[in-house]
Amino acid sequence: MGGDFGPSVTVPAAIRALATYQDLSVVLVGDESQIKALLQHAGTALRARLDVLHTSVTAHHESKPESVLRNSRESSMFLAVTLVKEGRVDACVSAGDTGALLLSGRHLLKNIPGISKPAMIASVPLHRVESKAYILDVGANVSNDATELFEFAIMGSVQAEAVDRISRPRVALLNVGQEEHKGTPAIREAAERLAQTPAVDYIGYIEGNELFSGKADVIVCDGFSGNITIKTSAGVVRVIEQLLKAVAQGGLLSRLSTFLAAPLLRLLRREIDPAQFNGASVIGLQGIIVKSHGHADTDAFYHAISQAYRESSDRVPEKIAARMASLLPIPAA
């Protein structure tokens, strides 16, 4: 029910995902009548892998997400996360309010043993098609200490290994310079610990202008920095799209430019558009939650479902737990 477009986007995206992934089953949580109206054109074979869990309550965007827990326990979002908690599904995908989704996840699901705080992990599109880097945290927290940054590095590394089959992901800490003495005490301490952890291929600090360079597979930062980083990137892309459109509509070169601008805009969309890289995941909980953009279209929401499918098939939470356990100091005899 979430996002700007509700079932008109989420239902067709789910049908497409069912067609792609033969071993996928989907439970659609929300208003049954709205959902069923959209299922009419789904084939019988697909419908066999599709359930509807009815609720007429939707978690509205509240002034404080806390009120979700007080007022919206029957909401589609809360029920969907409850399905994860009860082991009835492997993952939850929502385009609803991020704060409410995070709060529901934290309330219902336990942290992975060894993980202090969950994070939001997103993909940064890179210049080379088919290539991407993960960045975390992009907004589950506002500030993070060295231990949390260290744990984010482990989690991002496991995610890149498990989902993207990168054998030894290069992990960097986002910072304001390359030199050792740069940054906050938390970043410097995390750097020291990562440098002493053979399970992580820690490559050092990375600056904002190198996020898209392909230098690192996993970029680690506090939730505040990560959030403004990905939002700023989206803002720059929007400015440039507007520029390209303005050129395409300009008098002198208008027709020729429109012709030229079309492939450019396609390229921009393919390489930079968040729709292609939709689906920031909550990572660190004993369960999979993928957050789609609120303004996601069917294509973007399909990508979010695909992300959940891959994290689930690749057993990301279990692998994080195993990695964390392997890092625990051996107790003295």
Added chain:
Amino acid sequence: MGGDFGPSVTVPAAIRALATYQDLSVVLVGDESQIKALLQHAGTALRARLDVLHTSVTAHHESKPESVLRNSRESSMFLAVTLVKEGRVDACVSAGDTGALLLSGRHLLKNIPGISKPAMIASVPLHRVESKAYILDVGANVSNDATELFEFAIMGSVQAEAVDRISRPRVALLNVGQEEHKGTPAIREAAERLAQTPAVDYIGYIEGNELFSGKADVIVCDGFSGNITIKTSAGVVRVIEQLLKAVAQGGLLSRLSTFLAAPLLRLLRREIDPAQFNGASVIGLQGIIVKSHGHADTDAFYHAISQAYRESSDRVPEKIAARMASLLPIPAA
């Protein structure tokens, strides 16, 4: 002597600035023989407003900027800031190492009364040509408390008023959401104080994707966030420039595209290129220091000199001092 190109960029830029601003005088601090070789084509009238202060020492990019104070007191950078301290010049422009420049400034110049910490203030290019927003701090500090953020808001506001003739600059705090409860305690406290300060037109929180929207004239954040924000923006622009060039060189459309991509690239450069908006200033000290990008070309360094000229003519430090004094609580009788 600073930056990637030294006098070959800074000297021609200074000559151009002298030609533009009839009441400008320039002291070039550095290696006299290198500088004089580049002055041969400057007219006699311009030369009359130009001095050279010789030193053969250059502040090299050190592993720790502190060593500049220990080892490079005869460096061109340190001497240039000393000229500001001694009142022999109104402003210093350098393309040298940012850390060293900041440290020299802090060491030699006093803070403006009422200002706890200086900041770096930069311009964010906006979609509409001729329009810009200031953002501070972009890297003088790594973290900032509520008082410092509040002071940044005052300083940015005064700068936009004095230099850009904006009668009542709209000031926003960079945050991860619009709602009151979002962000760090420091941000929320700064927001409360700004809302109670009639001297500032505080408009609330702004997110990363709105930096380029023209919503705010002054965007306030801690130095870490500001630094990664402007560097990330530059990184996105670089990715898109590469994309445009790749399209222009592609087989099918190559010739036509190259012809048509030219205005696009010009537009990109004009609207987004940091060269157009070069010159992040140190703000909050009793003296003007403008930091040019290390890779600035003549055009960009000229803009940095222009920025210093405007801040000096418009008496920005004095106006900040006056504004801060006007905010001080009236002592009880």
